[in-house]
Amino acid sequence: MLEALSISKSFTADVRAVRRVSLQLQPGQIMGLVGASGSGKSTLLNLLAGLTDTDTGEVRLHGERLKGPSEVLVAGHPDIRLVHQEYQLMPNVSVRENIAYTIRYYEKAYQNYRVDQLLRICRLEAVQDRTPKQISGGEKQRVAIARAVAEKPPVLLFDEPFAHLDLPNRTIVRAMLLELVRHDPEHQTACLFVTHDATDALSIADTLGVMHQGQIIQMGTPRELYTAPRTAYVARMTGPANLIKAKYLPQLGLGTDPNPERYACIRPERIRVGLPDGVEGVVKAVYYKGGFSEIEVAMSRYVRLLANTAEPISEGDRVRLTLDPAAVVWVD
Numbered sequence: 001m002l003e004a005l006s007i008s009k010s011f012t013a014d015v016r017a018v019r020r021v022s023l024q025l026q027p028g029q030i031m032g033l034v035g036a037s038g039s040g041k042s043t044l045l046n047l048l049a050g051l052t053d054t055d056t057g058e059v060r061l062h063g064e065r066l067k068g069p070s071e072v073l074v075a076g077h078p079d080i081r082l083v084h085q086e087y088q089l090m091p092n093v094s095v096r097e098n099i100a101y102t103i104r105y106y107e108k109a110y111q112n113y114r115v116d117q118l119l120r121i122c123r124l125e126a127v128q129d130r131t132p133k134q135i136s137g138g139e140k141q142r143v144a145i146a147r148a149v150a151e152k153p154p155v156l157l158f159d160e161p162f163a164h165l166d167l168p169n170r171t172i173v174r175a176m177l178l179e180l181v182r183h184d185p186e187h188q189t190a191c192l193f194v195t196h197d198a199t200d201a202l203s204i205a206d207t208l209g210v211m212h213q214g215q216i217i218q219m220g221t222p223r224e225l226y227t228a229p230r231t232a233y234v235a236r237m238t239g240p241a242n243l244i245k246a247k248y249l250p251q252l253g254l255g256t257d258p259n260p261e262r263y264a265c266i267r268p269e270r271i272r273v274g275l276p277d278g279v280e281g282v283v284k285a286v287y288y289k290g291g292f293s294e295i296e297v298a299m300s301r302y303v304r305l306l307a308n309t310a311e312p313i314s315e316g317d318r319v320r321l322t323l324d325p326a327a328v329v330w331v332d
C-alpha cells in the first residue's frame with residue numbers, strides 16, 4: 001500500500017505546490033486526481049514516486065518511509081513506476097526492445113512471453129519492429145504504459161495518461177489500464193493517475209480526488225463527487241454544471257436558501273426540457289453531442305442554464321425547462 005501522510009512541498013514562499021495531502025492507495029485500486037493546470041498534480045506524483053523531497057509529512061510504501069532523492073543515490077523506488085507525459089522511450093531501438101528492456105534480467109522465454117502479451121493487450125503487434133520515431137503519439141503512450149507495467153510493479157503512477165490522445169486511443173488506453181491493473185489476480189497493482197479532464201477519471205477510477213491550489217479538497221467515488229460536490233470548483237471539475245445563486249431560484253420554480261448569494265448546483269441532465277408547466281426561456285446555443293444536444297437557455301437577464309435534449313432544436317427557439325428540487329445540491 002502507498003500512503004501519503006500530510007505531505008507538503010513549496011518551491012518558494014508563495015508557491016506552495018502541495019499542501020498537507022494525505023491519501024491511501026491500495027493494491028487493485030485505481031485512483032484518479034483531477035485538477036486544473038498548476039494545482040500541484042505533477043508535484044504530488046513526484047513526491048509519491050520518491051523523486052522530490054517532501055518539506056513536511058511522509059510517503060510510506062508497504063508501511064516503510066520512502067526516502068527522497070536527497071537521501072539516496074538513485075531517486076525513486078523499484079516498486080513504483082511513474083509514467084511521464086514525455087514517454088521517455090529509447091529512441092533508437094524498436095518498440096519490442098523498448099518494452100523488453102525493463103525485464104531484461106528475466107529468462108529469455110519469459111521475456112518473450114510477457115512482451116508478446118503486452119503487445120497484444122496494448123495493440124502494438126503491428127508496430128513492434130518500428131522505432132519510437134516511426135509511430136504515432138497514441139502508440140508511444142501505449143508503449144510507455146507497456147514498459148511501465150512489464151515488470152508488474154506494485155504501484156503505477158501516471159501523469160495525464162489521456163492527454164494528447166484522440167477518442168479511439170483514449171478508449172483503448174482506458175480499456176488497457178483496466179485490463180492491466182484489474183485482471184491479473186496474482187499481481188494486484190495500485191494505480192494512481194492525474195488528469196485535468198475528469199471524463200476518463202469518472203469512468204475508470206474507483207476513487208476520485210479533486211486538487212485545488214495544492215490540496216485535495218474532496219475525495220470519494222466518482223458518483224459521490226459528481227452527484228454531491230461540496231464546492232462549485234468540484235462541481236465544475238467533474239462535469240457540466242449549472243451554478244445558480246439562491247436568489248434566482250424562485251423564478252425557476254424552486255425554493256431558495258436564507259443566503260441569497262449561496263450557489264445551487266444542478267447538472268444539465270436533471271433539467272427536463274419541453275414539459276408544458278416548465279419555465280420558458282430562449283435557446284442561445286446548441287452544442288450537438290451525438291446522442292443528445294446540450295443547449296444553453298437564457299431564462300432571464302441573469303440566468304442561463306445548460307440542459308440536454310434529444311429533440312431537434314435551434315438557436316432562438318423558445319423552450320420550457322422544469323427543474324427538479326431534488327436535483328439541487330448546495331455548494332460553497
Ligand SMILES: Nc1ncnc2c1ncn2[C@@H]1O[C@H](COP(=O)(O)OP(=O)(O)OP(=O)(O)O)[C@@H](O)[C@H]1O
Nearest residue numbers: 011015017035036037038039040041042043044196
Ligand atoms: N521546479 C519548480 N520550481 C518552482 N515552481 C514550480 C516547480 N515545479 C512546479 N512549480 C509550481 O508549482 C505549482 C504546481 O505545479 P505542478 O506542475 O505540480 O501543477 P500541475 O497541476 O501538474 O500543472 P499542469 O497540469 O499544468 O502540469 C505551479 O504553480 C508551478 O508553477
